[in-house]
Amino acid sequence: MMISTLANPHKFMAFSRWATPVLGILGAALIGGGLWLGLAAPPDYQQGETVRIMFVHVPAAWVSMLAYACLGGASFVSLVFRHALADAAAKAVAPIGATFTGMALVTGSLWGRPMWGAWWVWGDARLVSVLVLLLLFLGYMALRASIDDEAKAARAAEILALAGLINLPVVKFSVNWWNTLHQGESIMRTGGPTLAPVYLTPLLLVGAGYSLSFGALWLMRTRGEVWRRRAASLTLQAALT
Amino acid sequence: MMISTLANPHKFMAFSRWATPVLGILGAALIGGGLWLGLAAPPDYQQGETVRIMFVHVPAAWVSMLAYACLGGASFVSLVFRHALADAAAKAVAPIGATFTGMALVTGSLWGRPMWGAWWVWGDARLVSVLVLLLLFLGYMALRASIDDEAKAARAAEILALAGLINLPVVKFSVNWWNTLHQGESIMRTGGPTLAPVYLTPLLLVGAGYSLSFGALWLMRTRGEVWRRRAASLTLQAALT
Amino acid sequence: MTALVALFRRELALTWGRGGGPLLAVGFFVAAALMFPLAIGAAPQRLQAVAGGVTWVALALASLLSLEPLFERDFDTGALEILSLGPLSLEVIAAAKCAAQWLATGAPLALAAPVVAVSLGATVATGALVGLAATIGGIAFAFLGGTGAALALAGRRGGVLIALIVLPLLTPPVIFGGAAIANFAAGLPWAGGMILLSAYALATVALTPFAMAGACRNALS
Amino acid sequence: MTALVALFRRELALTWGRGGGPLLAVGFFVAAALMFPLAIGAAPQRLQAVAGGVTWVALALASLLSLEPLFERDFDTGALEILSLGPLSLEVIAAAKCAAQWLATGAPLALAAPVVAVSLGATVATGALVGLAATIGGIAFAFLGGTGAALALAGRRGGVLIALIVLPLLTPPVIFGGAAIANFAAGLPWAGGMILLSAYALATVALTPFAMAGACRNALS
Numbered sequence: 001m002m003i004s005t006l007a008n009p010h011k012f013m014a015f016s017r018w019a020t021p022v023l024g025i026l027g028a029a030l031i032g033g034g035l036w037l038g039l040a041a042p043p044d045y046q047q048g049e050t051v052r053i054m055f056v057h058v059p060a061a062w063v064s065m066l067a068y069a070c071l072g073g074a075s076f077v078s079l080v081f082r083h084a085l086a087d088a089a090a091k092a093v094a095p096i097g098a099t100f101t102g103m104a105l106v107t108g109s110l111w112g113r114p115m116w117g118a119w120w121v122w123g124d125a126r127l128v129s130v131l132v133l134l135l136l137f138l139g140y141m142a143l144r145a146s147i148d149d150e151a152k153a154a155r156a157a158e159i160l161a162l163a164g165l166i167n168l169p170v171v172k173f174s175v176n177w178w179n180t181l182h183q184g185e186s187i188m189r190t191g192g193p194t195l196a197p198v199y200l201t202p203l204l205l206v207g208a209g210y211s212l213s214f215g216a217l218w219l220m221r222t223r224g225e226v227w228r229r230r231a232a233s234l235t236l237q238a239a240l241t
Numbered sequence: 242m243m244i245s246t247l248a249n250p251h252k253f254m255a256f257s258r259w260a261t262p263v264l265g266i267l268g269a270a271l272i273g274g275g276l277w278l279g280l281a282a283p284p285d286y287q288q289g290e291t292v293r294i295m296f297v298h299v300p301a302a303w304v305s306m307l308a309y310a311c312l313g314g315a316s317f318v319s320l321v322f323r324h325a326l327a328d329a330a331a332k333a334v335a336p337i338g339a340t341f342t343g344m345a346l347v348t349g350s351l352w353g354r355p356m357w358g359a360w361w362v363w364g365d366a367r368l369v370s371v372l373v374l375l376l377l378f379l380g381y382m383a384l385r386a387s388i389d390d391e392a393k394a395a396r397a398a399e400i401l402a403l404a405g406l407i408n409l410p411v412v413k414f415s416v417n418w419w420n421t422l423h424q425g426e427s428i429m430r431t432g433g434p435t436l437a438p439v440y441l442t443p444l445l446l447v448g449a450g451y452s453l454s455f456g457a458l459w460l461m462r463t464r465g466e467v468w469r470r471r472a473a474s475l476t477l478q479a480a481l482t
Numbered sequence: 483m484t485a486l487v488a489l490f491r492r493e494l495a496l497t498w499g500r501g502g503g504p505l506l507a508v509g510f511f512v513a514a515a516l517m518f519p520l521a522i523g524a525a526p527q528r529l530q531a532v533a534g535g536v537t538w539v540a541l542a543l544a545s546l547l548s549l550e551p552l553f554e555r556d557f558d559t560g561a562l563e564i565l566s567l568g569p570l571s572l573e574v575i576a577a578a579k580c581a582a583q584w585l586a587t588g589a590p591l592a593l594a595a596p597v598v599a600v601s602l603g604a605t606v607a608t609g610a611l612v613g614l615a616a617t618i619g620g621i622a623f624a625f626l627g628g629t630g631a632a633l634a635l636a637g638r639r640g641g642v643l644i645a646l647i648v649l650p651l652l653t654p655p656v657i658f659g660g661a662a663i664a665n666f667a668a669g670l671p672w673a674g675g676m677i678l679l680s681a682y683a684l685a686t687v688a689l690t691p692f693a694m695a696g697a698c699r700n701a702l703s
Numbered sequence: 704m705t706a707l708v709a710l711f712r713r714e715l716a717l718t719w720g721r722g723g724g725p726l727l728a729v730g731f732f733v734a735a736a737l738m739f740p741l742a743i744g745a746a747p748q749r750l751q752a753v754a755g756g757v758t759w760v761a762l763a764l765a766s767l768l769s770l771e772p773l774f775e776r777d778f779d780t781g782a783l784e785i786l787s788l789g790p791l792s793l794e795v796i797a798a799a800k801c802a803a804q805w806l807a808t809g810a811p812l813a814l815a816a817p818v819v820a821v822s823l824g825a826t827v828a829t830g831a832l833v834g835l836a837a838t839i840g841g842i843a844f845a846f847l848g849g850t851g852a853a854l855a856l857a858g859r860r861g862g863v864l865i866a867l868i869v870l871p872l873l874t875p876p877v878i879f880g881g882a883a884i885a886n887f888a889a890g891l892p893w894a895g896g897m898i899l900l901s902a903y904a905l906a907t908v909a910l911t912p913f914a915m916a917g918a919c920r921n922a923l924s
Contacts (some may be wrong), residue, residue: 062507120822122745141646155700174654361601363524380868387858396921415875514872521881522756535743641862649734660742
């Protein structure tokens with residue numbers, strides 16, 4: 001129901017008008033609270049103070065995956081139902097996803113420096129997967145930017161996003177498999193469900209906050225895209241009459 | 242005088258008609274004599290029987306350099322004096338040069354196998370230079386093949402051949418310099434003026450024979466190219482009248 | 483069926499015969515591989531450790547970049563539109579094109595690959611495995627690269643665009659083939675990588691024709 | 704002079720702004736460099752030994768392949784013919800195009816190069832030297848690659864053809880830059896390679912505009 005309501009551009013604009021600031025404020029609050037808890041947590045007995053980078057790194061990696069899933073989903077809807085709003089949403093989400101992915105890479109590198117003694121360790125399968133994800137986003141944006149005809153650019157980019165979405169699990173599997181082949185080369189796993197609650201709570205809070213902020217950014221950029229298209233079609237109409 | 246005479250296509254065809262077989266027979270005789278002497282020579286105290294590969298390898302490397310010089314020279318004449326025969330000669334020489342270059346690489350690899358225990362040693366500057374030469378020939382042929390308009394193909398290929406000719410001494414210098422940087426990594430120099438006469442004589446004989454055969458092949462292919470062009474222009478005339 | 487055979491022969495003739503044919507791809511492959519010893523240095527032990535991997539990456543790049551004219555040529559001349567009106571569906575046409583590309587360019591590259599690998603210091607047995615991996619992996623490179631070429635049709639930015647959108651998708655085959663080659667060279671079990679590479683190649687044959695047909699329809703519309 | 708400035712700004716805007724701009728070249732560079740650890744394996748000591756060289760070769764390839772539209776775009780739109788009728792000679796036009804290409808694509812690549820080199824295991828100091836080599840070598844890549852792009856204009860085979868005809872000519876800069884990087888990483892004197900690289904880059908700036916102008920005249924005739 002929600003989706004079919006939002007599929008109507010007017011209802012989407014009405015909904016997103018109040019949803020964008022609400023999501024943004026909620027997200028910022030959650031991030032602030034989570035980071036505050038995270039900074040108050042005691043230093044890890046193994047990682048020391050460095051553990052705190054995890055609170056910005058791991059959620060960024062989560063959201064980058066989420067963003068690609070959103071890109072693939074919006075592309076699928078646009079391809080199958082030929083829905084213009086879905087295309088606007090797909091176009092809007094790519095740079096946000098690339099930014100979160102870049103953030104995950106940079107913070108991962110900052111976190112790895114004291115832990116591994118190197119800025120980058122190929123032995124960490126997650127980081128490598130995130131790098132491939134960044135290249136998928138970059139390829140999507142490059143393809144879209146290189147085609148002048150907007151309708152053709154949308155269709156080509158949708159096909160590419162779907163191909164990437166189908167390929168992504170295989171990429172994850174292959175990178176993990178590649179990693180086990182080279183086992184024992186300084187692999188340091190980021191936390192998981194076994195993480196102590198004192199770290200898990202801020203991590204989940206920041207993760208939720210990142211996701212909500214991502215939603216707010218996405219709505220904002222989609223709104224911008226819808227406005228841009230309306231303006232373009234109005235200009236065209238004015239020129240024709 | 243010789244050149245200006247040959248520049249006339251009719252005189253060139255008359256000259257090359259008897260010169261091609263004469264050069265071919267002379268070249269074959271010299272190669273045969275040189276190889277006979279070479280096979281009769283005693284095995285080298287260091288290289289053993291393998292030294293005999295030198296008699297086909299070194300002259301091939303010489304002729305490959307000669308062929309590129311001819312390609313560059315013919316291209317220069319064609320570019321400056323806009324002479325069609327020079328262009329035909331340049332087009333004709335490239336595959337011959339590539340063949341001699343390939344021969345030098347293959348025989349060098351066969352010679353290297355027992356000497357170095359490896360089919361190829363990057364530490365040998367001469368082999369690496371010859372490989373770059375092969376790529377220069379291949380690039381010339383590929384550029385020429387990819388342009389449909391014959392006049393444009395000729396002009397573009399000429400510019401490339403001249404650029405290659407200017408670059409070639411720098412390539413030789415850089416490969417030698419690169420090689421001295423990695424000194425001590427199994428460099429085995431092929432003979433030189435210090436070679437014993439029992440090896441030097443067959444080497445020079447085969448070298449002269451290769452050069453003459455190269456000349457014969459070049460004349461033959463240039464004749465073929467001239468015939469091809471005459472036939473094409475006759476077909477065109479017939480179609481127009 | 484005769485239409486398919488005729489199409490395949492046409493594609494093969496076009497890819498093999500026109501403008502240098504496989505010479506371009508093989509020449510680029512050799513030239514790219516040559517750059518590595520020149521940049522890294524001639525030390526045999528250093529080269530040997532990376533010989534298989536460098537050959538494998540140069541091969542993937544050569545396959546990808548030589549795909550540029552696969553659809554573009556027919557798109558520019560209008561032949562793609564004519565073909566799409568014929569008895570064969572665009573899916574079949576795209577698959578035939580990629581198969582012809584594999585035969586005309588992938589096979590010569592697969593023949594050249596062992597020579598390049600051995601010259602970089604791999605053993606002859608490793609070189610043979612590189613050739614086998616190039617033959618199987620060439621299918622994945624041709625079909626995924628063909629998808630990129632079809633998508634880039636409307637974009638006209640050429641080979642770099644194709645390479646950028648396809649290279650991330652090529653991560654799995656590059657890993658599988660590279661692991662098989664590296665493990666074989668190290669005396670470890672290598673069949674797993676080869677099987678995964680084959681499975682991936684088959685999956686691309688099954689799936690990418692739909693993407694290519696969609697991309698061609700989009701470019702033609 | 705104003706004509707030259709106007710032309711340079713036009714070229715810069717076209718190369719920077721259109722169709723993804725430097726994103727394509729940098730993306731291809733990163734993607735190509737990523738393929739090496741995937742194919743070679745993650746062992747740090749193995750990667751570290753070739754980090755500088757692999758970065759350097761990937762950089763040369765990315766520079767070359769992104770040059771494809773340099774003359775082709777203007778040739779297709781007829782802008783090259785119009786420019787050739789203007790007050791500037793084709794030699795100057797070609798040089799301005801290559802300089803703009805260097806600024807718009809070479810500079811971002813030179814910024815990305817240290818990051819890639821360090822991620823492959825080079826030290827930060829080596830990474831800085833890779834960046835310097837990329838900046839200087841980028842001139843040679845842009846001007847020699849521009850020559851290839853101008854020559855390939857009439858050929859329409861795209862980036863592979865450009866790469867194949869230019870790569871052998873690039874042997875000296877690849878060697879000079881690679882040697883400087885490898886020697887620096889090994890603690891040996893490295894200034895010689897850098898000086899030779901700079902000299903080579905200057906020579907290309909002085910000589911290649913004539914070749915490019917000749918090639919453009921040939922394509923336009």
